[in-house]
Structures are given as structure tokens and as C-alpha cells.
Amino acid sequence: MEGFRSYPLECEFGTHSKECIHAADYIIKNPAIPKHAPIITYAKTEKKCILSDISLYLDWNADTHAPSAVITITGTKGKSSISHAIHSLLSRGKNIEADSHFTVRSYLAGNIRRSVLTLIEQNIRPKYLVCELSAQQIGDLRIVNDLSINTIECQIFTNFMRDHLNYYSNMKEYFLDKSYLFRKSAGYRNIIIPNDKWGRRLALHYKAEQCYWHSATPLDSSQLGSWFEDGVLLYRSRIGATATALRCFSNVPYSYYIQNVLILMAFCLAHNEDMPRDRETWEKLLTLEHRKERVANNLKRVFINDSAATIPQAMNIAALAPHSVHLICGGTDKELLPQDLLVQCKKAEHCYLLEGTFTSLLLPLLRKERISYSGPYNSLQHAVEEAYTQSYDGDIIILSPGCASFGMFKHEFDRGEQFKNIVQSLG
The missing domain is CATH 3.90.190.20 (Mur ligase, C-terminal domain)
Incomplete structure (x- = not known):
């Protein structure tokens, strides 16, 4: 808070008075403030424009001459591991100098203690923005006015499990926040989803060629994506095509680590990225601080x-x-x-x-x-x-x-x- 005092701003700390809300032209909501907090309800009744750091960036990005392609990752667990791994995949061995519109090939932000607004502040122009999103961050977008999503290129959903019921009243409310961007962008770009009841709900309004599945059980011939079968990891890049095995993983048990490998395999298929072929590279991609x-x-x-x-x-x-x-x-x-x-x-x-x-x-x-x-x-x-x-x-x-x-x-x-x-x- 001390940092705000160095700016020529009128600051109010420790409370959110109705007078302050009434006088505001825009309100930028922090994810820690519940959507149903009295002050948010009051702001809605006052017809105030409510924004978030994510919505601000998406609007700004959409208005630029060469917008960054945004890749969003959400789910109950595995978000950070997948986000870091995709950022590493997109950054490896590529030279951005050939494209003068961008300063870096990939940038990682979102629910990792790095706001997307850092990009604007530091004038960083990535070709790809890899953005980890929590349920609360996505939930905030549900109350944003005129949300721009046309720069979101790919959305990834890792899994959905019981969590955050100290914030949400039930699992349905939790899922509605988690799945909001998938529902709002129905039929638009690629999605990577789990082959379970939650993933099938997300896939309802998408074409088969837009859905890439990751699965603990075999996929049928009409499904694109990656799956686990008898200790082997397999994938299919074209509907009806014969499955291909990732041979660096064989005779392995299914685990959350294997699930993360499958999600990355599906991303490589959806994004036309070269898939790593050795286990050491996979392990380097998926090794992350505070996670095993x-x-x-x-x-x-x-x-x-x-x-x-x-x-x-x-x-x-x-x-x-x-x-x-x-x-x-x-x-x-x-x-x-x-x-x-x-x-x-x-x-x-x-x-x-x-x-x-x-x-x-x-x-x-x-x-x-x-x-x-x-x-x-x-x-x-x-x-x-x-x-x-x-x-x-x-x-x-x-x-x-x-x-x-x-x-x-x-x-x-x-x-x-x-x-x-x-x-x-x-x-």
C-alpha cells in the first residue's frame, strides 16, 4: 500500500466506502474479494464498470496492431505445471527476430504471482501469452462489462475435483466459474479437455476437430488427443487415424504426472508443436518448484x-x-x-x-x-x-x-x- 502513496492518487485503505464506489468511473476487482460481497453488489446497482487485471489486458491486447495469442490454462490441479511446461515448449530454440511485432516468443503470467498487466507496464510484446487462471480470476470475468476474448487461441482444462468450497457454496457454482470462458467462446479455436463428464460438458458446443482430449482410458476413433492404455501413452492427430505410441513411456502406471504428459501431448497436437521424444525432456518440462x-x-x-x-x-x-x-x-x-x-x-x-x-x-x-x-x-x-x-x-x-x-x-x-x-x- 505504501507504493500507492507515491502517486498523486486519493487512496482509501482498509475499507470500501459507498462514497468511493459511487465516485468511481471504473472498478478493478481483486480476485480475493468475493463476487457476492456487499460492495460488489452495490457497484452493480450503481451500474459501475467492473474490470479485472485479466479483462484489462485482454481488451488492451485486442486493440493492438499485432495482438499476442493467448493460451489459457485452468483446472483444479496441474495448472502451474502445465503452464510452465507450455511456456518452455513455446520458448525453446525459436528466434523472434524474424517477427518485428514481438519482443519475446512466450511470456508466462496469471495465477503465478505475476500479473498480466506487467506486460503493459514493461512494454513486453510476446507472440504467445501463456496465462494460468484460477477459478476466482475466471469468475471475475463473468461480471466484467464487454469482455474481449477474440485473442484467446487455445483453452486448456486439466481436471475438476472437490476444492475451494470455503469460497464457493457448492461444486456447481465452482464449475460455473471454471468453465465460463469455455462457454463464452463456444465453437471458437481449440480446447484441450479431460475425457470425463466435466470435459464432455465443455465439449457440447464445439466441433470434433476443435476438441483435443486427454484421457486415462482409450479414446475412440472419432476423438483427437492423447490417452493411456496398458502402461503406454498414445495419441491421434487426425480423426479416424491409427494411434501412435509415445515409446519413451512404457509399462508405467497412471498418475498425475502421466496426466500432465498427456495434456502436453494434446497441446502439441492442437498447436502443431514438435512433441518431445525422450523421457528426460518431458521430466525437465514438468519439474516445477513446490511440486514434488x-x-x-x-x-x-x-x-x-x-x-x-x-x-x-x-x-x-x-x-x-x-x-x-x-x-x-x-x-x-x-x-x-x-x-x-x-x-x-x-x-x-x-x-x-x-x-x-x-x-x-x-x-x-x-x-x-x-x-x-x-x-x-x-x-x-x-x-x-x-x-x-x-x-x-x-x-x-x-x-x-x-x-x-x-x-x-x-x-x-x-x-x-x-x-x-x-x-x-x-x-
């Missing part, structure tokens, strides 16, 4: 930072077998199901619980199932030190909370950074 990030292999233990696993379904503790896993988990409730976190805890040798409202719901279940645990801890350092003391050579110590970070931490990235700093101090 190997922090250190010192003190004869393996430490993994998975702080971005903010719902139980993203944890995947079984994939760490046959190692003994010491799991640091727990935190703040998002109206999720503690039974889902219990499933993950059962796969660990021992659990170290961080205090929080979701942890309080989990505790009775752990006791009933006689699952070994320590805590709750009001200090992450104490939890990490206990995990180190109680573990043995070759064991894995992983921070994979399965719930929100608020209370003990600023956000999941702060939680992950603290974990990494603690691990380094142990050595």
Missing part, C-alpha cells in the same frame, strides 16, 4: 517439497513406494473431505501434522484407524526436525499438506520456501 520438488538428498534422507499439493487428491503418496515415507501434512480447511486425506496418511510410515482447522477434522479419523502420527505442531521447523529424528537412512521426508496454508503461512509458496530453508539448515 526434490530439495536435498543429504543426511542420508530424501527431502521432497510438495507444498503446492493443497488438496488430498494431489498428494499421491503411493508413488513413493517402496520407500518408507514420513509425511508432513495438515493445515487449514477448504471444506474438503478429511477422509480423502486419511487415504494418503495410510500410505505413510508416520505422519507429522501441522495445526489447523482441517487437521482438527482429521485427528479423530487417525485415532480410529490407529494411524501413527505426531503433532499437531504450530511450527514447521519442529515438524521437520521430528521427522528427521524418527526416520532412518534411505527414508523419504515429504511436505505434502493436502490442504490450505493460511494461518501458519502466507500461502503455499511461503510454506514451501520455509520447508526448503529448514532442510538446508539441517545439513
